[in-house]
Amino acid sequence: GAVVSQHPSRVICKSGTSVKIECRSLDFQATTMFWYRQFPKQSLMLMATSNEGSKATYEQGVEKDKFLINHASLTLSTLTVTSAHPEDSSFYICSARAGASREKLFFGSGTQLSVL
Amino acid sequence: DAKTTQPPSMDCAEGRAANLPCNHSTISGNEYVYWYRQIHSQGPQYIIHGLKNNETNEMASLIITEDRKSSTLILPHATLRDTAVYYCIAPLYNQGGKLIFGQGTELSVKP
Numbered sequence: 001g002a003v004v005s006q007h008p009s010r011v012i013c014k015s016g017t018s019v020k021i022e023c024r025s026l027d028f029q030a031t032t033m034f035w036y037r038q039f040p041k042q043s044l045m046l047m048a049t050s051n052e053g054s055k056a057t058y059e060q061g062v063e064k065d066k067f068l069i070n071h072a073s074l075t076l077s078t079l080t081v082t083s084a085h086p087e088d089s090s091f092y093i094c095s096a097r098a099g100a101s102r103e104k105l106f107f108g109s110g111t112q113l114s115v116l
Numbered sequence: 117d118a119k120t121t122q123p124p125s126m127d128c129a130e131g132r133a134a135n136l137p138c139n140h141s142t143i144s145g146n147e148y149v150y151w152y153r154q155i156h157s158q159g160p161q162y163i164i165h166g167l168k169n170n171e172t173n174e175m176a177s178l179i180i181t182e183d184r185k186s187s188t189l190i191l192p193h194a195t196l197r198d199t200a201v202y203y204c205i206a207p208l209y210n211q212g213g214k215l216i217f218g219q220g221t222e223l224s225v226k227p
Contacts, residue, residue, distance in 0.1 A: 032212055044217040093159050097213065105215060107159035
């Protein structure tokens with residue numbers, strides 16, 4: 001089946017620094033990618049929808065200047081957490097879809113971000 | 117804003133069938149029902165999806181009621197590795213097909 005690769009799997013950073021997370025579709029072209037975050041013992045929360053070549057669409061309450069999303073190619077989307085703070089510590093997960101909205105989503109393995 | 121409701125938790129004995137219910141009484145006629153599961157600290161894994169006919173694959177079976185108001189995911193012979201949170205989701209096709217996750221059902225398979 002299709003594979004979505006997410007990197008890094010774990011990152012620890014100091015407060016105030018920026019962290020970039022990469023999401024790649026390895027064997028298909030992803031016209032749409034989604035970014036989620038998940039706090040302990042909670043469900044996944046959708047942060048934004050990323051379409052190749054256009055600006056991301058953010059969910060209500062998600063700061064677009066805080067969480068920069070770039071989807072520059074059909075196989076790569078990046079999420080940059082800018083000026084990270086301890087409250088940004090979370091599990092970030094990307095997902096990708098190959099074609100139409102009825103196609104299933106494939107998920108990356110997630111990135112555990114810890115901000116000290 | 118999930119359009120599905122699931123019990124928060126279930127137990128199942130190893131080797132027995134696990135039947136996970138999902139209510140989706142408000143989904144429209146052209147909306148598929150998808151099932152994913154998430155094992156601790158991993159990304160969600162696709163299991164199966166269906167519209168109105170029952171579906172079966174190598175992982176599970178999906179039984180959808182005739183009125184499409186509910187469905188049941190069946191793991192025929194649950195193993196300890198099936199312990200996970202199971203999510204029943206109806207994608208929002210008018211919003212790019214995004215998936216909004218509810219709380220899911222935490223399935224514990226016990227020896």
